[in-house]
Amino acid sequence: MVLAARQLLSRTRAALGHVEEGIALMADVVERRERGLGPEHPFTVVSRQLLDAYRSGRWRP
Numbered sequence: 001m002v003l004a005a006r007q008l009l010s011r012t013r014a015a016l017g018h019v020e021e022g023i024a025l026m027a028d029v030v031e032r033r034e035r036g037l038g039p040e041h042p043f044t045v046v047s048r049q050l051l052d053a054y055r056s057g058r059w060r061p
Helices: 002-015 019-037 042-056
Strands: none
Touching: 002 019, 002 042, 019 042
C-alpha cells in the first residue's frame, strides 16, 4: 500500500510540473519493488515503464 501511495504521489508531483521530484519518488518505488517483488513482477514492470516515461519526456498527465 505504501508503494502504491508513493507512486500516486510521484504522478501528482509530475502532473504539477515537479517532474524531477516525480522521478526521484518513482525511482525509489521501482528500487523497492524490485527488491520486494522481483524485477519481473507486473507492478515492478509498470512502475519501471512509468519511470522511463518520466525520464524520456513521453509522460503526460
